[in-house]
Amino acid sequence: MQKRKCPFFSSGFCNSPMLENPTDSVTNSIRCLGKYESCRYYVKSEEKKGLEEYEMEEIAQEVTFYKEANLLSEAIDSACENYVLNKLEDGFIASCKNMGRTLTRSQAFLCRSYWERCPFRK
Numbered sequence: 001m002q003k004r005k006c007p008f009f010s011s012g013f014c015n016s017p018m019l020e021n022p023t024d025s026v027t028n029s030i031r032c033l034g035k036y037e038s039c040r041y042y043v044k045s046e047e048k049k050g051l052e053e054y055e056m057e058e059i060a061q062e063v064t065f066y067k068e069a070n071l072l073s074e075a076i077d078s079a080c081e082n083y084v085l086n087k088l089e090d091g092f093i094a095s096c097k098n099m100g101r102t103l104t105r106s107q108a109f110l111c112r113s114y115w116e117r118c119p120f121r122k
Contacts, residue, residue: 006036008043016041065093065102076108080115096120 008015009032013022018041026041036042065071072092075085082097094108095101098120103111111118 004034004036006032006039006042008041009033009036014041017043069104070094070102072105072108076112078108078111078115080111080118080121082121083111083115 006014008017009027010022012027013024014026014032015022019026026039031039037044067090070093071088071090072094075087075092076094077083077085078094080096084095084097086093086095094103094111096103096107096111115121
């Protein structure tokens, strides 16, 4: 079993918000690497563990595509809720939310005609 470490203990220094500056004068390896809740410099906060520590951030992602295979000269609509059509200067780009990628021209036509039978729909 891995020891629990105080969230304010780093590189031998205490970085508690109760201290003006990080210091090693208040650190104790037994307390900082074990029962740190008993330390007077420990401030209880909403500690997140494991995957909770990493919250999903919305990141603007640049759409990448190969013009000859993906660029649509006309707007191709589909009734599928996962189908996304983006307007560009040169034409349109179709993408699928479930697959998380840009569709080729032939895939866009298939999505328009056979969207109900798509294996990627949930």
